[in-house]
Amino acid sequence: MPPITEHVVLRDLDVPNIADLDVYIQHEGYEALRNAVKEKSPQDIINVVKDAGLRGRGGAGFPAGVKWGFLPKDVYPRYLCCNADESEPGTFNNHQIIDRNPHQLIEGVALAAYAIECQKAFIYIRGEFAAGALRLEKAIADATARGFLGKNVFGTNTSIEIIVHRGAGAYICGEETALLESLxxxxxxxxxxxxxxxxxxxYGKPTIVNNVETLTNVPRIVLKGVEWYRKNGTEKSPGTKVFSLSGHVNxxxxxxxxxxxxxxxxxxxxxGGMRDDKKVKIIVPGGASSAWLTEANLDVAMDYESLAAAGTMLGSGGIIILDETVSAVELAYKMDEFFKHESCGKCTPCREGTHYLVKTLHKFTHGGAVKNDINKLHDVYNQMAGNCFCLLGESAVVPIRTALRLFPEEFEAALAKSPARHAIPLTLAH
Amino acid sequence: MSLRQTHGAEIDAILALYPHKRSAILAVLYIAQDAYGQLSDAAIREVAEILDATVTDVFEVVGFYTLLYDDKVGKVVLQVCDDVPCAFCGAEELVGTLESKLGIKSEETTADGLFTLQRVKCLAACNRAPVLQANLDYHGELSTPEKVDELLSQLRTRIANNDNISISGRKATL
Incomplete structure (x- = not known):
């Protein structure tokens, strides 16, 4: 497939210094917002985003315009929360947008706020993006000083205030309702x-939560139109996607x-291909919560439908590529250690399940596995699957389940080498 | 001096952003943490009073979020990502280098009180693996002991000059 001719989201690659407000304005910045508040109704904005088929980039892929239409009529105030709690292992595209193209994100937040008739919008940004939060605050202050935000946007009766709210280190706050609790x-x-x-x-009021990349698409869609946006992508997954590639690629x-x-x-x-021309062993295609792929899946098309058909998901678009030096057992251990660390502790299947997964996997990576431990792993994730309060616990099932499905021999081999393998297995409740 | 006396205007500006005072909890805790170097019981009680929140609610929040430190930390908190993919791109070596250069283990603070070393989960900078944050400023591609030396020496200079030191990241480098 030919590369795109211009970036929709990562416009910092086409326009140097687009983070600077004047440069952004010289490149059509805030024109979409100006046109919207002066000449279009909120419903017009919802319609164009719906027709463009913009899908939420946070993981679920739900159409943004449709989501905006779910708000109950005549209930105010309404809130918009931009989810900038980017914490899914392997995912770092929001980070680049915030650092290098902040005004396009801010204009997207303002357009969405206008579309849903919200006067106070929040950008919930992970606490670790301390510099990003300062950058966004400055960009908002700059735009407000020009009359693009705040009271009487572009001299109209529309008011849009954007507040940057820094979290303090918790992956779970990317889950939209946990984000609201945190806020x-x-x-x-x-x-x-x-x-x-x-x-x-x-605060119990109608609220829309949208991801950073989703909202950064909005100014271009509103300005350039549905046909322009749909030039890229597929019928069901229109537009472009910013994939974060990491691991053993050049x-x-x-x-x-x-x-x-x-x-x-x-x-x-x-x-740039694989480091030292090694073979691809494991691909984690959409963040830690997505089922792994292997070299056999290299020709899968990167859209929501094709990845679902391959038994995984597009998720956050964070793709981790690992070569043959990596042990599947070690990878499952590290990933479930992440979920254990980030489990909020609210529900038992996730809090206890991740604990037992990590404890048992640790025995495989550190030579303490006993005969029954493979069965125990199956047993624990089966008790978690479908029983966790939110998707965090459900996601913790994915690494261990796919590791056991794709690389059972590595668990058998770890067991065969384990000095403790002949020990009498203790019960789960020790 | 109380936080109200030292940071009154800043706290009022934050409170004014929200329909409910309690939403300001993380921002006010960040201020308290920078002012006192940690969130001691007394600091937590003071924040509760500012927010009209119960002391228990504030303790609960401090216990939940990883960037809120109830134990004393160094002037600079070094947080190394040991998650996937960093774990397979040199993170363990980076932790090892830091431990030997600083003479401490992870989760400890140097005797001179300058550095705390922690292992953390994904920092959303996987393209720069192995990566760490120093008071929430990013430093990536730390793949050799020489790069680590250079970073530690820069940080020592900043500490000596008291140059924008904030464990809460309120003075992060743009």
């Missing part, structure tokens, strides 16, 4: 759904490509 000043525990945030979200980084390029193209044409 309300509480620990980041997810809420029971329904009610969904669109009905009862921040040129790790963010690459914006049309939906539908193949994994092989991403790795070999964009990311």
């Amino acid at each position: 309300e000043g509480k620990v980041g525990h997810p809420r029971l759904k329904p009610p969904f945030p669109a009905v009862a979200g921040l 040129k790790p980084g963010n690459y914006e490509v049309p939906f539908g390029v193949t994994m092989r193209e991403l790795i070999y044409d964009y990311a």
Whole structure:
């Protein structure tokens, strides 16, 4: 598939210094917002985003315009929360957008706020993006000083205030209801759904939560139109996607490509191929929560539907590529250690399940595995699957399940080498 | 001096952003943490009073979030990502280098009180593996002991000059 001719999201690669407000303005910056508040209705904005088929980039791929339409009529105030809690292992495209193209994100937040008739929007940014938060605050202050934000946007009656809210280190706060709890000043525990945030979200009011990359697409869609946007991508996954490639590739980084390029193209044409020309062993295609692929899947098309058909998901677009030096057992251990560390502790299957997975996997990586431990791993994740309160616990099932499915021989081999293998297995409850 | 006396205007500006005071909890805790070097019981009580929150609620929040430190930390907190993919791109070697150069283990603070070393999860900078944050400033591609030496010496100079030191990241480098 040919590369894109201009970037939609990573416009910092086409326009040097686009983070500077004047440069952004010289390149059509804030024109979409100006046109919208002066000449278009909120419904017009919802319609164009819906027709463009913009899908949420945070992981679920739900159409953004459709989500905006879920708000109950005549209930105000309404809130918009931009989810900038980017913490999924292997994912770093929001980071680049915030650092290098902040005004396009801010304009996207403002357009979405206008579309849903919200006057106070929050950007919930992970605490580690301390510099990013300062950068966004400065960019918002610069835009407000020009009359693009704040009261009377572009001299109209529309008011849009954007507040940067820094988290403080918790992956779970990327889950939209945990994000709202955190914004309300509480620990980041997810809420029971329904009610969904669109009905009862921040402070109990109708709330839309959208991802950074999703909102950064919006100014270009509104300005250039549906046909322009749909030039790239597939019918069901239109537009471009910023994939983050990391691990054992020669040129790790963010690459914006049309939906539908193949994994092989991403790795070999964009990311410079494999380090030391080694073979691809494991591909984690959409963040730590996505089922692994192998070299056999290199020709999968990178769109929501094709990855689902391959038994995995596009997820966050964070692709981790690992070569044959990596042990599948070690990878499963590290990934479930992540989920154990980030489990919020609210529900038992996740809190205890991740604990037992890591404890048992540690025995495989450190020579303490006993005969029954492979069965124990199956047993633990089966008890977690479908029983966790939110997707974090469900995601913790994925690495160990795929590792055991794709590389059972590595677990057998670790067991065969384990000095403790003949010990009498203890029960799970020790 | 209380936080109200030293940071009153900043705290009021933050409180004004939200319909409910409690939403300001993380921002006010960050201020307290920088002012006192850690979130001691007294600091937590003071923040609770500022927010009209119960002391228990504030303790709970401090216990939940990893960037809020109730134990004393160094002037600079070094947080090395040991997650996937960094774990397979030199993170363990980086932790080892830092431990030997600083003479401490992970989760410890140097005797001179300058550095705390921690292992953390994904920092969303995987393209720069192995990567760490020093008071939440990113430093990537730390693949050799020489690069680590250079970083530590830069940080020692900054500490000596008291140049924008904030464990809460409130003075992060743009």
